[in-house]
Amino acid sequence: MRTSLYFDGCNLRDLASKYGTPLYVVSKSIIKDRCREIRGGFLDHYANSRAYYAGKAFLTIAMCSLIKKEGLGLDVVSGGELHLALKANFPTANIVFHGNNKLRQEIETAIDRGVGRIVVDWEGELDLINEIAPSKGRRASVLLRVTPEVEALTHKYIQTGHRGSKFGIPLERVPYLVEKSLSMEHIALKGLHFHLGSQIEDHRPYVQAIDVVTELMANLQSDKSFILEELDIGGGFGIAAHGDASSKPLSYFVDPVMERLRARCSAFGLPLPSVAIEPGRWIVGEAGITLYTIGAIKEIAGSTTYVSVDGGMADNPRPALYGAKYDAEVVGKEGLPKDRIVTVAGRCCESGDILIENLPVPDDIKPGDLLAVFNTGAYNYSMASNYNMLPRPAVVFVENGKDFLAVERETYDDLLAKQRSICDD
Ligand SMILES: Cc1ncc(COP(=O)(O)O)c(C=O)c1O
Numbered sequence: 001m002r003t004s005l006y007f008d009g010c011n012l013r014d015l016a017s018k019y020g021t022p023l024y025v026v027s028k029s030i031i032k033d034r035c036r037e038i039r040g041g042f043l044d045h046y047a048n049s050r051a052y053y054a055g056k057a058f059l060t061i062a063m064c065s066l067i068k069k070e071g072l073g074l075d076v077v078s079g080g081e082l083h084l085a086l087k088a089n090f091p092t093a094n095i096v097f098h099g100n101n102k103l104r105q106e107i108e109t110a111i112d113r114g115v116g117r118i119v120v121d122w123e124g125e126l127d128l129i130n131e132i133a134p135s136k137g138r139r140a141s142v143l144l145r146v147t148p149e150v151e152a153l154t155h156k157y158i159q160t161g162h163r164g165s166k167f168g169i170p171l172e173r174v175p176y177l178v179e180k181s182l183s184m185e186h187i188a189l190k191g192l193h194f195h196l197g198s199q200i201e202d203h204r205p206y207v208q209a210i211d212v213v214t215e216l217m218a219n220l221q222s223d224k225s226f227i228l229e230e231l232d233i234g235g236g237f238g239i240a241a242h243g244d245a246s247s248k249p250l251s252y253f254v255d256p257v258m259e260r261l262r263a264r265c266s267a268f269g270l271p272l273p274s275v276a277i278e279p280g281r282w283i284v285g286e287a288g289i290t291l292y293t294i295g296a297i298k299e300i301a302g303s304t305t306y307v308s309v310d311g312g313m314a315d316n317p318r319p320a321l322y323g324a325k326y327d328a329e330v331v332g333k334e335g336l337p338k339d340r341i342v343t344v345a346g347r348c349c350e351s352g353d354i355l356i357e358n359l360p361v362p363d364d365i366k367p368g369d370l371l372a373v374f375n376t377g378a379y380n381y382s383m384a385s386n387y388n389m390l391p392r393p394a395v396v397f398v399e400n401g402k403d404f405l406a407v408e409r410e411t412y413d414d415l416l417a418k419q420r421s422i423c424d425d
């Protein structure tokens, strides 16, 4: 499916002519394959398990509908994501609501609309939920997010499970908060949650976290008589960073976790909880390509050759933020020898707006060529900005040779839509 000219049966040159560039192209077939793998390898395999797609990776109304159709739940992290899910008629019972500082109004909407699980991140949130729930005539089902003190090997900015993380409840506070939750009339405490971070390529930190959490579960059972029904192990499953390396299957991540959980529960005499996962990037990362048109090509003798494209850090801030690596091909020239090493630069007014360093390209690369950057499905569109007043690109879904416009390209007027003049001139 991954050639530089065709993607999910669609000719990339045709897509660029039809929709312009930069353009996010998202393969429905890849997303469906990943969802199928989640159903076959996890949901159908482990009793009572649940899978929530982490919408922060890439969320549009079309994506939400696709996830619904594929039978997954949805992880939202803000009122905005929840609003989108509601607009897409996503079943609210299958939504899990996250956030380290949820706003009162967001919690009100979540409870009012019957969001399935609220993942509590701090004590004050419990009080707020317990106060709001009766006014909505509901009892809120919650999980407590625990910081398991496991440091996963990934970029520092996307680690979340280490001690000192801004996310989650420090381990030593969990027993107190469990007791408090159990005493609250309008709270139904279902279990615990942890999330170690993102783009984690090793399953061992997950297994380590299971050791920590099962010990906690054993203590909670003996000291607080709390029997945990659900354990949500978050997401973070990494994809191949770039190149032709293929990503690890879901089983690589979940099977060792499930095996360890079983062993530890049986050793501690604990009933096996139902387990939930929240993958984002693993579902959508490789399903996305960004198409750019090449413009300026600047060869600096003895230094660098810059190939500039018509997008950059505004549509993909990840290289600038995390030093993320991407791979790309000049569309239609994939068969040619790649004798030139170039740096792909964006067009933002920042020296750090570099998308790819040391990319081998064919010698005859020229302005007007199309560049396809691979694996941009996750955290590109969702993190895009209008820096330098650049309109966000369109998003096109493709499947078996058919294309569907999911998000229109922004116009210059869209960028001004909320602005007001405050002077007479
Ligand atoms: C609570 C939670 N769940 C799931 C995810 C999804 O992460 P990823 O896209 O790496 O799978 C995130 C993001 O890191 C998260 O914060």
Ligand SMILES: N[C@@H](CCCC[NH3+])C(=O)O
Pocket: 056, 158, 198, 199, 318, 322, 378, 379, 383
């Ligand atoms: N935005 C990050 C992932 C963060 C995941 C959410 N906690 C990235 O692009 O890799």
